[in-house]
Amino acid sequence: IFGFLMYLFSSFSEEKLCPLRASIDVLEGEYFYLCYIEPMREHFQEEAYVINWYKENAGKQQLIKETHRIVSKMHFLEFWPVELSDSGNYSVTYSNGTQNVTIQKWMLNVLERNQSSCFNKNHLITELKNAGTGHSLKCSDLSVNDNDSITWYKDCKNYENETERELDFKTLRVQHSGIYTCKILISHEGKIYHSTNTIKLVVEEDVPEAVPLEIVGRDEEIETETGKEEVLNCTGFLGYYMREDANLYWLINQKFPEKCTGLPEDEPSICEEELKKLQLGNKFYVTRLLWIKKVTDEDLHHNFTCMLQADETTQVKIVKLKKG
Secondary structure, eight states, rough: OOOHHHHHHHHOOHHHSSSSOOOEEEETTTTTEEEEEOOTTTTTTTOOOOEEEEEEEEEEEEEEOOOOOOEEETEEESSSSSSSGGGGEEEEEEEESSOOOEEEEEEEHHHHHHSSSSSSSTTTTEEEEEETTTEEEEEEEOOOTTEEEEEEETTEEEEETOSSSEEEEEEEEEGGGGEEEEEEEETTTEEEEEEEEEEEEEEEEEEEOOOOOOOOOOOOOEEOOOOEEEEEEEEEEEEEOOTTTTEEEEEETOOOOOEEETTTSSSEEEEOOOOOOETTTTEEEEEEEEEEEOOOOEEEEEEEEEEEEETTTEEEEEEEEOOO
């Protein structure tokens, strides 16, 4: 597998292999990895350092110990395969024995697989295209080995024996609409693992003009008082169709808040509500609330950051509190 990773780095840019996504959804039972782009080394200069991976457990960072299933190699933390219990908050650090520098953090959400289908409806992306144009559907970049077996499915049926990484349509027709799943088989230590990605292709005669996703409103400062309750709203505009892969979430000083669901009202002091999807006329939105139950002096020094992600792009909005 080391040679496989070296091939990855020689073939693709680090940015493509390791997109800066703080929140990641993945299907249980699949091969998956977390990875990071190597930062500048001015923190340690020429000193020896080690890379440590951590997972949060009960509010504390626990060092991840390698097993036959979870393996750390270079910039990668690999899962052979990923399981439901792997959901949680992860981070990676550089350490020279006297100081630790956190390089990146992630929130990993492992989704339960739909056993009666080749895909999950809550784990696909939508591509809306005009009939008569050319288009290509791209398979996952999780593996780039030439020997890996690739199969395309349309609506869970083998699609025309296609085995290439890109599914090319020279001229799209409405009947090309459907749900396409690419499945890659990867060999590792004598076993076969797989990785899938699913695209819902919608072909119409007159598609609305594509618009970039955006967070509604600009960075802002909100006047408040200590002890007061505040509810911060963040809303993302997705365009003229619902993007199933869209995600919107809050960070507090680059840390994930607790979820409000199922928690006592008096604890924690700040929590995040569930994501909601809205349609207003022909426009689609996602929205999420951050509930600050009692503003503290410490909260006045925090950055409350809203992150909107879809189609590997990210938009950011920062909210700050100040004394009124």
